Amino acid sequence: xxxxxxxxxxxxxxxxxxxxxxxxxxxxxxxxxxxxxxxxxxxxxxxxxxxxxxxxxxxxxxxxxxxxxxxxxxxxxxxxxxxxxxxxxxxxxxxxxxxxxxxxxxxxxxxxxxxxxxxxxxxxxxxxxxxxxxxxxxxxxxxxxxxxxxxxxxxxxx
Numbered sequence: 001x002x003x004x005x006x007x008x009x010x011x012x013x014x015x016x017x018x019x020x021x022x023x024x025x026x027x028x029x030x031x032x033x034x035x036x037x038x039x040x041x042x043x044x045x046x047x048x049x050x051x052x053x054x055x056x057x058x059x060x061x062x063x064x065x066x067x068x069x070x071x072x073x074x075x076x077x078x079x080x081x082x083x084x085x086x087x088x089x090x091x092x093x094x095x096x097x098x099x100x101x102x103x104x105x106x107x108x109x110x111x112x113x114x115x116x117x118x119x120x121x122x123x124x125x126x127x128x129x130x131x132x133x134x135x136x137x138x139x140x141x142x143x144x145x146x147x148x149x150x151x152x153x154x155x156x157x158x
Contacts, residue, residue: 038133039107039128039129039132039133039134039139039142040100040105040106040107040128040129041105042059042134043056043058043064043067043134044056044057045057046098046107048071048097048098051072051090051096052070052071052072052089052090052096054068054069054070054071054098054109054139055068056068058134058137058138058139059134059137060136060137060138061136061137062137064137065137067134067138067139069132069139071109072088072089072090073087074087074131075087075089075109075126076088076089077092077093077111077113077114077124079115079116080114080115080119080120080121081124082111082113082124082125084126084131089111089113092113093111093112093113093124094120095110095111095112095122096109096110097109097110098110098128101125101127106127106128106129107127107128107129108125108126108127109125109126109128110123110125111124111125
C-alpha cells in the first residue's frame with residue numbers, strides 16, 4: 001500500500017545526517033506518530049557477546065538505553081550464506097563479527113559460513129540496518145523491508 005511504500009523509501013534513505021523519521025502507527029489512528037530511528041545511526045557501542053548476542057546503546061526519549069538481541073535466534077547458515085529464518089548460524093560459522101560498511105556505514109553481521117561440501121565461504125554477511133530499527137530505544141523488526149508486522153518487538157531493552 002502507499003503507506004508501506006513511503007515508509008520503505010524513508011527508511012532506505014536514512015543516513016548519518018537523517019537518523020529518524022515520523023511514521024503513522026495505523027491508518028485509523030489519526031495524528032499519532034512514533035519516532036522511528038534508523039538502527040545503527042541511532043545507537044552506539046555495538047558489540048557481540050559470545051559471537052551472537054548483539055548489545056548496544058540506543059537513543060530513546062530518556063537518552064541512551066541498553067538493548068540486546070540474540071542474532072542466533074534470527075539468522076541461519078544456508079550453504080555458506082547468512083539468511084533470516086530458523087536461527088542457529090553459530091553452529092557452523094566462524095570469524096563472526098560486526099562491521100560498519102559503505103558510505104552510509106551500515107551495520108553488517110559477517111561470518112565465514114560452512115557450505116554443504118564442508119568448505120567455508122568467507123565474509124558472508126547480512127545488513128542489520130535492513131532488518132532492524134530503533135523505536136524509542138527498543139530493537140524492532142523492520143516491516144517495510146521484510147514484510148512482517150511493522151514495529152514488531154524482537155527483544156526488550158534492558
